[in-house]
Amino acid sequence: MSLRVLMMGVMLLGISLSIGISSWLSTHDSHRQIEELFDAQMLQSAKILEMFYGAQPPEHRQALIDHPLLLQIKPAKVETFDEDANAEQLAYEQKLAFQIWKPDGHLLVRSANTAEDPMAEFVVGYHRKMYQGRLWHIYSYYSQRDSVWIITGQRDDVRKELVDQIIGNSLIAPAIVFPLVALLMIFLSYLLLEPLQTLADKLKRRDPGDLTPLHMRLPSELVTVRDAMNAYIARVAAAMSRERKFSGDAAHELKTPLAVIKLHHQGLLESNDPAELQLHHEAIDKGIDQIAHTVEQMLLLSRVESLEQLNVAKIDLGALVQQVLNDMLPLIADYQWELHLPEKICVNADAFYLKLVLKNLIDNACKYSGNAGPIQLNAWEDTQHNCAVLQVIDAGPGLDEENCRQLTERFFRVANENVAGSGLGLSICAHIVGLHKGRLLIQPGKPKGLDVRIMLPIK
Numbered sequence: 001m002s003l004r005v006l007m008m009g010v011m012l013l014g015i016s017l018s019i020g021i022s023s024w025l026s027t028h029d030s031h032r033q034i035e036e037l038f039d040a041q042m043l044q045s046a047k048i049l050e051m052f053y054g055a056q057p058p059e060h061r062q063a064l065i066d067h068p069l070l071l072q073i074k075p076a077k078v079e080t081f082d083e084d085a086n087a088e089q090l091a092y093e094q095k096l097a098f099q100i101w102k103p104d105g106h107l108l109v110r111s112a113n114t115a116e117d118p119m120a121e122f123v124v125g126y127h128r129k130m131y132q133g134r135l136w137h138i139y140s141y142y143s144q145r146d147s148v149w150i151i152t153g154q155r156d157d158v159r160k161e162l163v164d165q166i167i168g169n170s171l172i173a174p175a176i177v178f179p180l181v182a183l184l185m186i187f188l189s190y191l192l193l194e195p196l197q198t199l200a201d202k203l204k205r206r207d208p209g210d211l212t213p214l215h216m217r218l219p220s221e222l223v224t225v226r227d228a229m230n231a232y233i234a235r236v237a238a239a240m241s242r243e244r245k246f247s248g249d250a251a252h253e254l255k256t257p258l259a260v261i262k263l264h265h266q267g268l269l270e271s272n273d274p275a276e277l278q279l280h281h282e283a284i285d286k287g288i289d290q291i292a293h294t295v296e297q298m299l300l301l302s303r304v305e306s307l308e309q310l311n312v313a314k315i316d317l318g319a320l321v322q323q324v325l326n327d328m329l330p331l332i333a334d335y336q337w338e339l340h341l342p343e344k345i346c347v348n349a350d351a352f353y354l355k356l357v358l359k360n361l362i363d364n365a366c367k368y369s370g371n372a373g374p375i376q377l378n379a380w381e382d383t384q385h386n387c388a389v390l391q392v393i394d395a396g397p398g399l400d401e402e403n404c405r406q407l408t409e410r411f412f413r414v415a416n417e418n419v420a421g422s423g424l425g426l427s428i429c430a431h432i433v434g435l436h437k438g439r440l441l442i443q444p445g446k447p448k449g450l451d452v453r454i455m456l457p458i459k
Helices: 003-054 058-066 091-095 156-192 194-205 220-270 274-305 317-327 351-369 401-406 425-435
Strands: 069-071 096-101 107-111 125-131 134-143 148-155 313-316 337-340 346-349 375-382 387-393 439-444 450-457
Touching: 003 096, 003 107, 003 134, 003 148, 003 156, 058 107, 091 096, 134 156, 148 156, 156 194, 194 220, 220 274, 274 425, 313 317, 313 351, 317 351, 317 375, 317 387, 346 351, 346 450, 351 375, 351 387, 351 425, 351 450, 401 439, 425 439, 425 450
Parallel strands: 069 107, 337 375
Antiparallel strands: 096 107, 096 148, 125 134, 134 148, 313 346, 375 387, 387 450, 439 450
């Protein structure tokens, strides 16, 4: 759905509701106030007629009984408020009426637009009734001082004309303003969303290989979008750089054993000496084993890096170490071991992948220790850092701190190292420990060897 259409729809709906509600409230309030105003006018007219009648000499009032006074009304030229006219031309006077009656039923005074019968019953108050085929609002008033009934009336269409005119006037302005506001909103929506469209066009025209940050002036609301996109581009660039480095390193690692295999295969074809043939066969087997190990490690690394969620459960770290040692017993039986494992340390971890890490560390310790001394395997709970620590110390020659920091990099191999390997094992271990929210710490051993620690949080 278009954001522009949605925004304009919501805003126009809000304006429409605002105009509609305000017009309804204005009309309702105006109608009530007009009713009160005209009712007050009829009451005031009745009191004025009372003053007029009370100011007459007694002989004049007596004469009205036999000869009622008739107020003549001039013919009107204009019927409604909508037409341009002054008060003398307007038919408003035709729509007002009055009568003065004696309680015994004698008519004293009336306007020419009434008949010689009472407009309403002699009951004090306001009335609505049909009179001469029209709906009238009538007020009956009894003068205690002069003992007369005064009746004033007003046709209902007078009030309706005024209410209709107010409603019409209240709708004219919105009818004019609403289309103008709609056009202004359409213009502003295109103007305000233009930077977003510019950003989209720039991204469409961007070369797929262009991973440089976006630099363009945007409104403050879109700056966060630009910054988030630049951060995403930076992550993509870093990932692609790692993948290119991984591909290059993988090609280099596979290229060397392949060259060796090819060279010794050529030697097999050219040599007839059994000793040389045996040498060539052993070299080819070693090269094939190295390629197989490297490919296996690469597939494992790819699998580990694609993990989205671990199968975490509470496990006993000491029991896990014992399982790993039992599984590797045929491979590690010839080495010396020093084990210091507590009775029980529980951590939340994926047992399968944690075993994989431990097996890799034990295998490395065996490769580098040889018969130089015992391999230490320790575990304890570090209450200061709220973590469980699993330590493997080999008896090998060890490394300096600079090399230790590089051991978790892919395909990193120490110069002049004679131990076979792909340089991926510790990188895989570091990634798995990171998925457990832990840390793989590698440092020089004391006095020699390599001190590798798996630090897992205790929850």
